[in-house]
Amino acid sequence: MGDIAVVGIDCFFPGAYGTDAYWELLLRSGDAIGGLPDERWTAADFPAVSRGGFADGIDSFDHAFFSVSPREAAAMDPHQRMLLQCAWRAIEDSGTAPPALAGTDTGVFVGMMGGEWGRLTMSDHRWVTPQLGAGGSAGMTANRVSYHLNLSGPSLTVDTACSSSLVAVHLAVNSLLSGETSTALAAGVNLVLSPSLGLVYEQLGLAAPDGRCKPFSAEADGIGRGDGVAVVVLRRLEDALADGSRVYAVIRGTAVNQDGRSNGVTAPSRWAQQKVLEAAYRRAGVTPDQVRFVEAHGTGTVLGDAIECAALGAVHGVRRAEPCALGSVKGNLGHTEGAAGLAGLIKTALALHHRLVPASRFADRENPRLRLAERGLRLLKSPLRLPRGETVAGVSSFGMGGTNVHAVLATAPRRIAAGGSAAARVPAPGSTGSTAGVFTLTADSPEGLRRNLAVQAAAVAARPRGAAAALCRSSNRVKTGLPYRFATTARDTGELAAALFEAAEADADAVVGTRRAPSWSRPTVAFLFTGQGSEYPGMTAGLHRESAAYRRHLEEADAALAPHTGFSVRELLLGADPRVRRTRYAQPALFAVGYALAATLDGLGVRPVAVLGHSAGEFAAAVTAGALTLAEAAELVAVRGALMEELPRGAMLAVGIGRGEIAPLLAAEPEAVLAAVNGPSDVTVSGPVAVLDRIERALRADGVRARRLGVAHAFHSPGLQPVLGRLRERAERTAAVRPQIPFASCRYGRMLREEPLDAAYWVGQAAEPVLFGEALEALVRESAPTHLLEVGPRPQLLPLAGRSGAARGRDFLHPCPGPESGGRELAEVVAALYRAGLDPDWATLYEPRDRGDERLAPYVFSTESRFRNGRRALAAPADTAPPAGPAHTGTTEPASAVRTPAAAAAASGTASQRTGGSREVLAAVIAAVSEVGGYANEEIVPTTRFYEDLGFDSVMIMQLKDRIEARLPRLGEISVPHMLPALRSVATLADHLGVQITAKAAPAA
Incomplete structure (x- = not known):
């Protein structure tokens, strides 16, 4: 059979709330057996069944997170409630945001034994409600997960008694192999809600007096019951490899059979158990001598242990280098019945993942009657370290009615077990070793966001300090999809932890902003392309070092420009060449930067609703709008820059007054002209150097702001007349195509209508004044952007827009706001737009080496609402920490009356x-x-x-x-x-x- 990857795990066992806690319990051979929690039955009434593996907090449920009313939540079987939360966290652990699976063929296969909740709640017919009909149905347990996560694959609950959850794994594996599903959740759930089954065990003589299972021990004296909820996320191995998923272990084969008519319907059959082992190994393509260890069913009953060891010995008692190691997690947890098979499978998967098999409790006094050594078996009295290379293990689970199941697992392929291929982690040429990422987190409420910020902060702080980009990338895949959004940029984990702690302690409104970003809300962004005067040596060199996408697009522009310029723009920029200030170099360089920035943003999912270009910036704007091809624009810009380099020297002066106020000065100086109207109090004057010197002195004497621009020619003036004919000649060879995106023309001071961007347009926009202020007003009025994003090497247009008043209420963004800019500034733009509702294409932001799968702390659900005996209980007082549960890691959520x-x-x-x-x-x-x-x-x-x-x-x-x-x-x-x-x-x-x-x-x- 094909291999199936275990890509996600979450669990909730006594004393072990979460996968890490479970592994820690196993490593220290922990004992999770204790007395009866308060919310169960009264221990004094049933003292013989008052000890076991009982978990605290099974009455808590974050009903608001799943949009479940309190009345319905109270009617729901706790198995359903706990499984919903566990399933969410397991999907996150698989490296996928649970909302991303909505509408997919993901299957849900749940093993669950019995239906105590239905019997407890529906026995008094006076209190039956429609909610109890669904809430008390064992079959609804899987359906709840499929419904609330909107999964459309198979959804079923299977009950084969104690083998239920491993049978669920078998069904999930076969569904994946048949192509019926592409992802499967296999689960087991068992909560001890009443003493009934414990009393049955007692009357059968199977109950351990101290509530402890002692597998294969000389002290074995029966079963102790235990709670357990466990979920694994499964995918076909080839799919997991293709996606770069972390793989805990590989399922090589499974088999299920039945005892048939043996020596009693509840008695185990050695021969059937032996056959199911042999069938599983055949399907897995392995021989018994290759199996390094077996996680046995191991209930700790005299008859059960003897029959299981006889079956194992018949299969494994072959010539082999060393005995097959044997253990059972029931010694730690008790018998988790419907979840027992998955408790063993998860233990085995973690052992293979960590290459360490934990010691088994009660192994120090082995039952001599089991004759383990002569059967090729040995109990693990100390942890077993696994060698390099593939290790094969088996997991057994047997149902009281005779349904037996065995699964064969193996270590994951090495490159995946290590978290990604080595090739993916080699720095790309020209890149640096530490780039900024965007760490994202979402929740269902402001309180939920703060709660999870605190958990993530603690988890990140516990890591060794190092680069944060891969961790950020994983958060983008996993921690998205809920309505309240948080995002911050960071280069290393120390910086990230500090930002998360600060956010967790801040006011909720400060964290999420003034409004939430609902699924129907998206930011609308207009691009403003900077013109000449913003250039400087080495511009965007930092971004080039830190962004693979920017490097790729700058190289595209360089290749398009080189045949027409005779030089490499890329080398000009990276070499900090001062020639970039000269017109024939500046205009192609600015075009390349504008094109590469816009293309990088487009690849990130930041696509403009409208574009505006200031003077030479209109060429990159035209490419972005689809009116010019990259090749056409590159040739036009190269010709334009070379022609303007031939012009006599001139100057331009930015003045802080309006068109009407500058008119008298221009009337007195006929050689000076109005070159740009950037706003009500922002104009630019163009003309000979001596003339502008006189105008500047006069303005400063009157206290008017005046600043000389860093250009050597009098652009947008009659001085361009000598080169306009040759510019027109070249522009006439370019096809005139209407923009595909609304285009705010700074030549006309309005949005383009039917006018083509033809030769006449390009000649006119070179010679005529730039009407930026009017064009911006038209863009804001007609396209209504929420954000204005300047595309260029430093801010030039955003300050103008801010002073003009035309962009009130809009947010301003710049991905490269100055000479020190690098990948962080680009990341901050993406973070801001994500907080506003954009769903970026995150992969584009990161270097290939940063795209590994890092494990994050799972979602922490609210424990404020508790449901006991079919009723909603009061929350724990704010100064009392509720018991840590599957939804809790020790922090308390402040009480809030508003939960939706x-x-x-x-x-x-x-x-x-x-x-x-x-x-x-x-x-x-x-x-x-x-x-x-x-x-x-x-x-x-x-x-x-x-x-x-x-x-x-x-x-x-x-x-x-x-x-x-x-x-x-x-x-x-x-x-x-x-x-x-x-x-x-x-x-x-x-x-x-x-x-x-x-x-x-x-x-x-």
Whole structure:
């Protein structure tokens, strides 16, 4: 069979909440057995079954994160609640953002034994509700994951008793191999909610008096039960390799069989167990002597251990270099029943990943009756270090009804186990060793964002200090997709940890900005291309060193320009050649920079809604807008720069007054002309050097700001007349194509309509004044950008835009704001746009060596809401840290009455606003919504959305209809079809009902 990669893991076991904690428990041979937690049954009533592997916090659930109402969450089986959170974290661990799997053929295969919750909650028929119907169904456990994550692959819950979860793995593997799914979640879940099964074990003589399983030990005296939730994410190995995923281990083969009619339906069969081992090894293509260790079922019952060892010995008792190591995690956790197979598989995958097999508890007093040594087996009394090369291991799980399963695992291919190929980590020519990345994090609420910022900060701080780019790249893949966004740039992990700690301690509004970035909100960006006068030696050299994308696009521009310039723009820039200030060099260099920056931004997903170019900047703008090809623009710019180099010397002067105020001075100096109108109080004058000297002295004497531009010619003046004919001759050979993106023309001072960018246009824009201020006003008015982004080697146009007043309310961005700029400034632009709602193509930002898969701390869910005995319990006091659970790593979330994203966004004042309906109608709707969903009234505000925030479905809508009718009898019967369009938010429903009441109260005509 083909190989299947284990690419993601999350688990929740007693005393081990998360994969790292589980591995730590195993390494220290930890004992997770203890007394009964308070939220279970009363220990005094059933003392014989009051010890075991019980996990704290199984009543906590972040219902708002999954848009589940409190009433529905209270009705949900805790197995469903815990599995939802565990599945999310496992997908993150696989290097994928869970929202990215929405709509895919991802399958969910869950092993779960029994259905205690349904029996506990639906036995009293007086309290049966529609929510309990779904909440108490074991079959819904897998469906919940598929529904809430919007997965469209197979979704099923399998119950084969104690082998359930490893059978789920078998089904998931076969689904992947058949092509039915491309990703599969295999899970096991087992929570000990009542003493019932423990009493069965006791009556069968299978219960350990101290609640501990002691696998293969002379002290073995029965089963101790344990809680467990575990999820692995599986993919075909070739797909995982192609994506560069981290692979914990490889599943080489699985097999399932049945005891058939043996010596009792609940008794194990040695022969069936032996056959399932042999079948698994055949499918895996291995021989028993290649299997280095086996994670056994190992319940610690006298009969079970004896039969399992006999079967293992029959298969593994062959000539081999050393005995096959044997262990069972049940010695640490107890028997996690429906999750037991995955508990063993995860232990095995981690052992292969770390190349270290933990010692087994109770191995020091081996049961001599098992004759392990003569059967080619040995218990691990100390950890076993695995050699280099491939190691093969087996995992067994047997169900009480006779369904047996065995899986064969092996170490991952070396280049993947190490976190990426060596070739991918070799620095590219011209690059530096430490580049800036953007670390991203998203959450469902401002409180959730702060909570997870603190967790990520602690995790990053615990790492050895080093480059942060690969860690940032992993965050871009994994920590995205939720409505509240955070992004920061960093070069190393020390800097990143400090930024995360600072953000975690900041006010929530300061972290997420003044508004959230919902899925329907996207920034709109206009590009402003800088013209001549912004050039300087070595411009963008830092960005060239740190951005592979920029290097590639600058080389494209250089190749296009070289046949027409006779020199290399790239060498000119990187050599900090002072000739760049001369016109024949400056204009091609600025064009190359503008083109390369725009192309780099485009590759990152930053695409303009409109473009504007200032003078020579219009050529790069025209390429970006699709009106000129790179080759056409390169030739035009090269010819333009060379021709203008022939002109006599001249000068240009930037003046801080308006067109009308400069007119008298120009009238007195006929050789000087108005060259640019950049705003109401920003003009540029062009003319002979001596003339501009006189104008500058006069302006300064009057206290007017005047600054000489760094150019050697009087551009946009009659002085260009001698070269315009030759410029026209070259431009006439260029095809005139209309821009594909709205183009703000600085020649016309407005958006282009039907006018082509033909020869007449290019000649006119060289000689006529630049009407930047008017063009910018037109761009802002007609394209309504949220951000203005200047494309050039340093800010020149953004200050003009700021002074003009035409861009009020717009954010200004610059990817290369000066000589010291490098990759960080580009990263900061992307970070700002991400916070505003852009979803960039992150890979373009990073060097190939930084694209490895780094493991991040998993999402930390809120533990504020707790659900006990089918009811929502009060949150723990703010000064009391709730027990660390699968959703908690020791931090406490401050209590908040507003838990939904919309409510959190509205908490600053929207909650008190009146809707179009009366206060009475609004109050009635809020009360009805609260009752149907089980919310407190203060949790519902007018902007709360029914589907996205409250998780309403058709059943809840019908219940809402009934409750509103009871509270507002004047309405009479509500038409559900007419009500549905109004169910956008609480406010829109109140408005709709208010209109209906008003219409019914109006006198007949």
